[in-house]
Amino acid sequence: MSGKAGYHGKILNIDLSTGRSEAVAIPREDLDLFVGGQGLGMKILWDRLKKPGVDPLSPDNLLIFMPGPFSGFPVPSSSRTCVVTKSPITAPLKSDYPHASTVTYSNMGGFFGPEIRFAGYDGVVVTGKAKVLSYIVIDDGKVEIREATKFKGMRTDPFDKAILAELGDRRFKTVYIGPAGEHLVPYSSIIHTAGRAAGRGGAGCVMGSKNLKAIAVRGSGQPGVADHAGFLAALEKARAALYGTAYAKSWAEQGTARAIVGNSNAGTEAVRNYREGTFLEADKIGGDAARRDVWVKDIACYCCPLACKKSGVTRGKYGGVVHDGPEYETGVMLGSNLMISDMPGLLKAITTLDDLGLDQISTGNVIGFLMEAYEKGMIDRKFLDGIDLRWGSVDATLAMIEKIAARDGVGRLAAKGVAALSREIGQGSEKFAIQVKGLELAAHNIQANQPRGLSYVTASRGACHMSGDDIPMQNRRAMLDSTGMCFFPTFEPALEEPMLALLSAITGREYDKAEFEKIGERIFNLEKMFNYREGFRREDDRLPDRFFEDAFTVGPKKGAVLDRTRFEAMLTRYYKDRGWDPETTKPGAAKLKELGLDLL
Amino acid sequence: MDTKESVPGERMNNFTRRDFLKGVGMGGGALVLFGEFGVHSAAWALSGEPVLKMVLVDYANCTGCRTCETACSSRNRPASVGAKQLPGLGNPRYANIRVHGFNPDVDVPIVCAMCADAPCVRACPVEPERKSGRRALYRDRATRTIRNDVDRCLGCRSCAAACASKRTGTLAPNPETGKPERICTLCGGDPHCVKRCPFGALSYVEVRRGRKFYGLGPDKIAAQLAAGWYGTADFGGVR
Numbered sequence: 001m002s003g004k005a006g007y008h009g010k011i012l013n014i015d016l017s018t019g020r021s022e023a024v025a026i027p028r029e030d031l032d033l034f035v036g037g038q039g040l041g042m043k044i045l046w047d048r049l050k051k052p053g054v055d056p057l058s059p060d061n062l063l064i065f066m067p068g069p070f071s072g073f074p075v076p077s078s079s080r081t082c083v084v085t086k087s088p089i090t091a092p093l094k095s096d097y098p099h100a101s102t103v104t105y106s107n108m109g110g111f112f113g114p115e116i117r118f119a120g121y122d123g124v125v126v127t128g129k130a131k132v133l134s135y136i137v138i139d140d141g142k143v144e145i146r147e148a149t150k151f152k153g154m155r156t157d158p159f160d161k162a163i164l165a166e167l168g169d170r171r172f173k174t175v176y177i178g179p180a181g182e183h184l185v186p187y188s189s190i191i192h193t194a195g196r197a198a199g200r201g202g203a204g205c206v207m208g209s210k211n212l213k214a215i216a217v218r219g220s221g222q223p224g225v226a227d228h229a230g231f232l233a234a235l236e237k238a239r240a241a242l243y244g245t246a247y248a249k250s251w252a253e254q255g256t257a258r259a260i261v262g263n264s265n266a267g268t269e270a271v272r273n274y275r276e277g278t279f280l281e282a283d284k285i286g287g288d289a290a291r292r293d294v295w296v297k298d299i300a301c302y303c304c305p306l307a308c309k310k311s312g313v314t315r316g317k318y319g320g321v322v323h324d325g326p327e328y329e330t331g332v333m334l335g336s337n338l339m340i341s342d343m344p345g346l347l348k349a350i351t352t353l354d355d356l357g358l359d360q361i362s363t364g365n366v367i368g369f370l371m372e373a374y375e376k377g378m379i380d381r382k383f384l385d386g387i388d389l390r391w392g393s394v395d396a397t398l399a400m401i402e403k404i405a406a407r408d409g410v411g412r413l414a415a416k417g418v419a420a421l422s423r424e425i426g427q428g429s430e431k432f433a434i435q436v437k438g439l440e441l442a443a444h445n446i447q448a449n450q451p452r453g454l455s456y457v458t459a460s461r462g463a464c465h466m467s468g469d470d471i472p473m474q475n476r477r478a479m480l481d482s483t484g485m486c487f488f489p490t491f492e493p494a495l496e497e498p499m500l501a502l503l504s505a506i507t508g509r510e511y512d513k514a515e516f517e518k519i520g521e522r523i524f525n526l527e528k529m530f531n532y533r534e535g536f537r538r539e540d541d542r543l544p545d546r547f548f549e550d551a552f553t554v555g556p557k558k559g560a561v562l563d564r565t566r567f568e569a570m571l572t573r574y575y576k577d578r579g580w581d582p583e584t585t586k587p588g589a590a591k592l593k594e595l596g597l598d599l600l
Numbered sequence: 601m602d603t604k605e606s607v608p609g610e611r612m613n614n615f616t617r618r619d620f621l622k623g624v625g626m627g628g629g630a631l632v633l634f635g636e637f638g639v640h641s642a643a644w645a646l647s648g649e650p651v652l653k654m655v656l657v658d659y660a661n662c663t664g665c666r667t668c669e670t671a672c673s674s675r676n677r678p679a680s681v682g683a684k685q686l687p688g689l690g691n692p693r694y695a696n697i698r699v700h701g702f703n704p705d706v707d708v709p710i711v712c713a714m715c716a717d718a719p720c721v722r723a724c725p726v727e728p729e730r731k732s733g734r735r736a737l738y739r740d741r742a743t744r745t746i747r748n749d750v751d752r753c754l755g756c757r758s759c760a761a762a763c764a765s766k767r768t769g770t771l772a773p774n775p776e777t778g779k780p781e782r783i784c785t786l787c788g789g790d791p792h793c794v795k796r797c798p799f800g801a802l803s804y805v806e807v808r809r810g811r812k813f814y815g816l817g818p819d820k821i822a823a824q825l826a827a828g829w830y831g832t833a834d835f836g837g838v839r
Contacts (some may be wrong), residue, residue: 074670111666119691160703161836170700194703222691228681233608233687243798252663252799257758296829298799300665305798307663311705313830321830425651 004028006069006506007036007225012121014136014143016210017059017128021143026122032509033596036068038105039482041084044125045103046526047598048342049086052533053097055208056202057184059129064475065215068484069506072117073231075292076238076495077486079301081113082106083198088205089362089417091440095535102437102531104201104461107481109301109309110192112217114484115173119219130211133182136452137167138217141584153179155355158322163214176214177204178357180405184190184208185415187362189355193394195311195323196301198474199359201439201461226508234505237498242305247492252298254287255308256328260335260509261286264330267448267557270337271443272391273368274434274546277445278555281341285331288408289343294322306488318348318394318577323466325350332443333364336396338371345394352398356405360541362417365440367400369418369433376429386408407575431545435547436463437536446543447552448560457541461526471577472517478527479520522595525587528580529597538585611812645839652744655697655784655791659813659825661801662699663706669695671796675787685779697793698770704830708818710770711793712784714807718746720771720780723762726752737780746783753779766833769817777800 007026019521027041034043041064053061063085070078087104116124119138135148151159156178157496163174167206174192181188181204188204189197198204225231242248250258263269264282269437271279283289294312301309312322325331325347334340367389373379374389381388385403387410389396403411413424418440422433434441439462446453451469458474459467466487468474479486483503489495496513503511543562551561575582579591592598670690678685688694695730697711724735732738736752737759739745749760755778763771767790771780784791786804794802808814813821823833 072691074667074674118691127604127745129810157703158836161834165836170621180718195705220691220693222689222693225689228679228686232687239796239798247799297660297705298663299707300663300799301668303667304663304665307665307799321832324705495727576622 002462004031005224005314005508007031007122008117008120008221008223010121011123011125011137012124012143014124014144014145016126016130016134016212019145025119028167031507033519034523034526035479035482035519036071037073037080037082037482037484038084038107038478039065039519040123041066041082042103042523042526042530044123045084045086045506046530049282052475053095053099053536054086054100055099056086059127059210061086061127061206061209062204063126063203063210063212064162065112065124065126067113067116067122068482069486069503071113073225073234073503073506074303075235075485076242077116077301077304077306077489079109079304080107080113080481080484080486081110081116081192081198082481083190083203085201085203085206086200087461088184088209088437090201091419092535092537092540093181094537097535100534100536102536103527104480105227106190106200106201106203107466108190108196108198109191109304109486111173111302112175112192114302115217115219117219117223118219118221120221124215126207126212126215133213135163135176135214135216137172138215138219140219140221142149142493149498153182155179156191156357157355159193159214160191167216168220172216172218174214174216176357177207177212178355180357181205181208182213183405183415185358185404185407186417187353187359187415189357189589191357193323195309195354197354197360200361200464202359206356206360222339225506227505230505231502234498234501236497238502240304241492241494241498242489245492248305248489249470251306251308251488254291255511257287257290257310257326258330259328260326260331262289263444264336264508265556267552267555267560268334268445268452270340270368270443272373272447273337273365274374274441274445275430275432275449275550276554277552277560279336279339280337280554281339284341285326285335285343285346293343294347299324301486304451304486305488306486314344314347316344317538318342318344320348320351322347322351329443330364332362333361333368334397337364337368337443339391340394340397341392342394349394349397349401352401356401358401358405361442362440363401363404364443365434366404366414366418367397368423369421369429370400370414372432373421373425373429378425378429383410391402399578422460422516428431434463434546435546436543437540439463441465445564446547447550448557450562450570452568453543453547454574455564457543457571458574460524460531468480471574474524475517475520477520478523479516482519482523513546520596523593524595525595525597526600528585528587529592529600532586536585538571538575538583541585543567628747647816652714652716652806653685653786654807655711655786655794656803656805656811657709658706658801658803658819659706659710661799662707662709663799663801664699664701664705665798666692667700667710667796668697668793668802671792672697672787674791676785678758681698682697694720696770696784698782700822702707702822702826702835704826704832706822706825706829708821708825709793709802710818712746712770712782713768713815714746714784715746715767716807717764719762720746720759722821723758742785743788745786748783750779755779764817767815767817
């Protein structure tokens with residue numbers, strides 16, 4: 001439609017309220033300026049949510065599934081799908097709009113994004129709300145909305161099997177929500193292949209609000225490329241940069257789980273609700289232990305030579321199939337952060353969270369907060385519906401997880417996240433309610449890691465550990481997450497040149513390092529414009545007091561704590577370097593003009 | 601499925617055509633071997649034709665990344681670019697190898713087993729050509745791979761049905777024409793799936809019918825692997 005190489009040039013719009021769907025052309029300029037994935041998703045959200053304060057759970061919100069220009073080509077590790085929507089969990093301290101919230105984007109691996117491109121689209125946008133629980137089937141050019149009421153309440157592992165049995169072909173790639181998403185828990189995830197998740201920021205909640213249980217996609221096509229021979233040559237180089245390297249092998253060996261022990265030793269791990277940075281029992285839940293006792297398979301996403309996903313099996317009281325884990329985030333948020341060192345128990349919690357469709361990070365953070373409030377006597381057992389929520393208790397953790405997913409009893413409040421919980425509990429608990437803008441922090445602790453603190457407070461979706469610790473990193477990541485390629489292989493410096501060459505050959509547009517970062521900067525600034533319009537200001541870019549007051553008491557970084565003056569000075573410098581007003585964080589006119597955002 | 605039934609003994613795992621001929625030469629053993637391998641395998645072994653080769657999967661090392669599909673498609677579905685034929689962009693739709701993924705995680709690449717007795721060829725109802733003796737589906741003398749004469753093919757799907765009921769089920773009728781697709785070409789003796797697998801899970805070897813999992817379909821292989829790895833073979837009834 002756009003006639004642009006590397007793209008189909010069209011987005012599939014599906015309105016669940018009317019049941020209508022249509023493929024619409026993407027303006028060519030948007031492909032040049034915003035590329036795909038997180039960037040193009042943001043542009044679509046900006047264009048179509050014309051006014052601030054739209055209720056994220058209303059039919060007006062958009063749920064956007066975005067592959068990128070790499071998706072559907074055999075470019076190494078280009079498996080990602082970016083889910084973009086208006087967040088149901090974030091909120092500014094003050095705003096003119098009752099439903100003000102940030103943009104959110106959640107990025108997952110697997111096979112879904114490439115399949116969207118095989119089906120003939122550069123993205124899928126879902127709006128409206130179905131009358132009854134439904135699912136969407138996209139089979140090349142054919143789009144169908146089917147009733148899903150018989151799947152109501154079904155957990156994601158059995159649903160993963162049931163939906164494929166109904167469709168009758170394993171080649172369908174599916175995404176779906178669990179009971180938590182159906183119950184509108186704000187930090188619900190969207191699950192893919194039973195063990196991969198678009199977890200952060202509540203995309204699963206938005207999906208639930210649309211009465212959408214699942215989307216299934218199958219396709220047979222592929223976009224063309226601008227420079228066929230150049231593509232093939234760059235593909236060879238990209239493969240050579242990764243195949244058989246020690247770097248790739250280290251990912252296959254332990255995936256992100258290697259950092260469970262590594263970050264504990266470095267004093268940068270979330271431990272005991274972020275009170276500490278070192279977990280003395282980390283080795284019991286780390287990669288070596290998992291390799292020895294749990295993992296049976298290394299699993300890769302589409303065309304990925306890293307294979308960081310680990311599946312396995314545990315035995316005993318908590319025994320069963322493990323689709324993935326422990327990874328760093330899941331292992332730490334449900335392990336170290338809750339002082340849980342029982343590997344099968346930890347994996348039971350991880351597996352249950354995916355099964356219910358809850359974000360592992362936010363849930364682990366919420367339970368850590370409740371454990372601390374319980375220990376401090378701010379809440380009692382009655383508040384917790386009788387659950388004895390002590391540090392390290394697997395059974396209490398599992399009980400709380402079920403309560404949250406069902407929004408039952410204490411789960412009604414816990415489902416709202418730590419910001420809401422601390423407001424309800426009071427007694428100074430805000431200090432250890434570990435969130436920014438309403439989104440819970442991830443498994444990287446920061447008393448001894450100030451740059452990661454910058455990532456948490458300035459990220460567009462609330463406390464995000466992936467956003468980047470400085471401006472160039474943030475810009476590169478925003479761009480990378482717009483291409484369809486995964487972040488993990490890009491630590492390998494030899495990949496950069498062929499990656500840029502591939503992008504150029506596919507799209508016919510020259511990308512060098514500077515242009516790559518410039519587009520990322522444009523995307524990051526548009527996200528900021530969206531958030532600013534909603535009412536987010538500098539006072540929303542703030543960390544909980546714990547990080548400035550509670551120095552670590554154990555480990556190699558014992559005594560570490562952030563200095564508020566230094567942190568605020570770093571932030572002021574950051575806004576100035578960004579070309580934003582350091583008082584309000586409003587993007588400056590000069591910067592917007594430079595990025596071509598001044599006319600939006 | 602009971603493991604013992606489908607997996608012949610150790611002796612069979614390393615069985616080659618040469619062993620077969622030796623067995624036949626020794627007289628008494630031949631009867632046993634005929635019983636296990638069928639008369640068509642015997643005919644092949646005794647025919648003096650070159651050895652058959654195939655792509656073999658090491659399931660423990662397969663991560664399910666599907667790079668093999670893209671490499672196969674790229675090699676076997678070239679693209680016309682200007683006046684040149686170049687390798688394609690690797691659309692998995694046109695791959696002759698196909699990775700079947702299961703829950704729990706088991707990935708089973710399925711590719712032509714290069715069956716000596718070729719049930720697909722035997723199922724082809726097209727009258728053999730007088731000169732070459734070929735039906736529409738035939739084994740190519742030079743490459744030893746199965747080929748389809750598209751002009752004579754009726755699109756009756758008999759070959760795919762035979763492959764599905766007797767062997768791996770890799771052969772698939774084209775949804776529109778019914779003519780068989782996904783026939784491995786061995787890429788002229790240098791299979792690109794083998795070359796491109798990032799995990800060394802594929803190898804190019806001589807066909808040995810006694811090898812574990814030889815000629816089985818994805819569901820049967822996955823069930824055995826999942827039972828061993830995860831202690832369950834419940835895939836929820838998906839075909």
